[in-house]
Each structure stands twice: as C-alpha cells, then as structure tokens.
Amino acid sequence: MKTKTPFNIAPFTPKSDDIQYAGQISDFPDLPGKIGRILVITKYFPDGDSHRLTVHGYLIHVDIETGEKKSSYKETLEDWIVSDAYKVVLRDASGYMIANPSFIPEDERTEGEDYTELQLTPYKVLPAYIRFSRMMKTFTVPAQTLFQKIVDMEDEFNSIFDVYGNIQEYLINKPLEFTNPVNPINRI
Numbered sequence: 364m365k366t367k368t369p370f371n372i373a374p375f376t377p378k379s380d381d382i383q384y385a386g387q388i389s390d391f392p393d394l395p396g397k398i399g400r401i402l403v404i405t406k407y408f409p410d411g412d413s414h415r416l417t418v419h420g421y422l423i424h425v426d427i428e429t430g431e432k433k434s435s436y437k438e439t440l441e442d443w444i445v446s447d448a449y450k451v452v453l454r455d456a457s458g459y460m461i462a463n464p465s466f467i468p469e470d471e472r473t474e475g476e477d478y479t480e481l482q483l484t485p486y487k488v489l490p491a492y493i494r495f496s497r498m499m500k501t502f503t504v505p506a507q508t509l510f511q512k513i514v515d516m517e518d519e520f521n522s523i524f525d526v527y528g529n530i531q532e533y534l535i536n537k538p539l540e541f542t543n544p545v546n547p548i549n550r551i
Contacts, residue, residue, distance in 0.1 A: 365389035365519055370399050370427050381405055384420075384510055388518045390427075391436075391525060397427040398436075402514060402524065414492040416445035422524065442531040443523065445513070447490035449534040452520070452541065459543050460486040486541055491534075 367389045376385045384404040391398050404420040421438040425431070453461045467482045489497070498509055517523045520542070526533045 365392075365522075368397055368399055368427050370425065370430075372399075372401050372425075375401055375423050375425055375432055377403060383407060384507060384514070386511060386514065388422075388514065388524055391424070393525070398433065399425045399427045400524065401425065402440075402518075404510070407510070411496065414447045414490070414496075416492060416495055418443040418445070440524075440530060444531045445491045445495050446531075447492045448531070449491055449537075450488040450539060451491045451494050451516070452539060453487040453489060453494070454516075454520075460541060463487045484539070488539065 367387060370387075372385070372387050376382075382403060383406055384402070386402055388400050388402045391400055401423040402420060403423060404418060406420075407416060407418045409416045418440070420440050420443070422436075422440065423438065424433040424436045426433055455461055463481065463484055463486050465481050466485045467478060468485075472478060495513065498512065520540075521534065521537070523530050523534060
C-alpha cells in the first residue's frame with residue numbers, strides 16, 4: 364500500500380485560473396526522507412473521437428519535515444495520455460478487482476491450445492479511455508471529482524507518478540499487475 368503523509372498543501376498550491384486541478388498524491392517511495400507530492404494539472408483535453416484524454420501538468424515536491432518546497436526533483440509530467448493503448452483492471456466500489464468469469468487458470472489449460480486474452484486474464488479489464496468514458500456516463504459528479512478518481516487510481520494502482528520520463532510509454536509497455544488493496548477505500 365502506498366503512503367500519503369498528510370500535510371497542508373495550500374501554501375504550495377498555485378493560485379491561478381489556469382490550474383484545472385491540484386491535489387496531494389502518494390509520497391515518492393524512492394526519494395530520501397519524507398517527500399510529499401502535489402499533482403497540478405494545467406489542462407486536459409478529452410477527445411472522444413480518438414479515444415484519448417491528454418493531460419498536461421507537473422508535480423510539486425515538498426519536504427514534509429521542514430515544510431520546504433524542493434526544486435531539485437523533475438516536476439514535468441510528460442505524455443500522460445489516457446487512451447485505449449493500455450488497459451486497466453476494473454474494480455468494485457471497495458477497490459477490489461472484479462474477477463473474470465472467462466478466465467482459465469494455468470493448471471486447467473491444455474498444452475498446444477490457443478487461448479484468447481480474455482481467457483488468460485484473471486480479472487476484468489477495459490481499455491483505459493473506455494473505462495474513463497464509462498465513468499463519465501455512469502457517475503453524475505463534477506468533472507473535478509471524477510478527475511480526482513482517475514488520479515487516485517493511476518497513483519495507487521499504476522504508479523505512473525513514480526516514473527519520470529515518458530508516462531505513455533511506461534503505461535503501454537508495463538504489464539498489468541494484479542493486486543488488491545490491503546485496506547480498501549471507496550473507489551469507482
């Protein structure tokens with residue numbers, strides 16, 4: 364389970380009409396000391412025709428013990444695109460993965476037989492943009508609340524904010540990891 368050490372983000376959150384979203388995400392596990400992070404989204408562009416949500420933003424790093432902003436860490440998020448190029452595991456309201464009834468366990472498979480991706484995946488998955496668009500249609504909540512859910516899921520389950528560089532390449536090339544939360548919290 365990731366750590367999110369609570370701290371007052373208000374002094375570090377930019378005050379601007381250009382900011383679409385700002386919120387705390389998990390502490391960065393590979394940094395020395397307790398370094399809290401604030402995700403700031405400056406703009407995002409949903410494109411239903413191309414099945415893409417392009418997100419632009421940056422991270423603010425704060426030394427939680429001293430209360431100082433750290434400028435020595437890379438802040439820019441590069442190429443965060445929610446698209447159908449990668450898949451996400453579907454989860455219930457408690458954050459648990461939803462079992463795939465078509466899954467065939469390894470010990471029940473016949474050697475030499477070809478199996479579909481659906482039969483080889485233990486949990487239900489959807490392309491990321493399709494999942495996002497279904498969330499938009501299913502839940503009548505403000506876009507900011509929905510966006511917070513997307514940020515929380517990407518932070519907790521995909522760990523994209525722990526990887527600096529090309530986020531899109533990371534998501535496309537990273538195999539699905541199947542883990543359920545230890546202490547479930549309400550998630551979409």
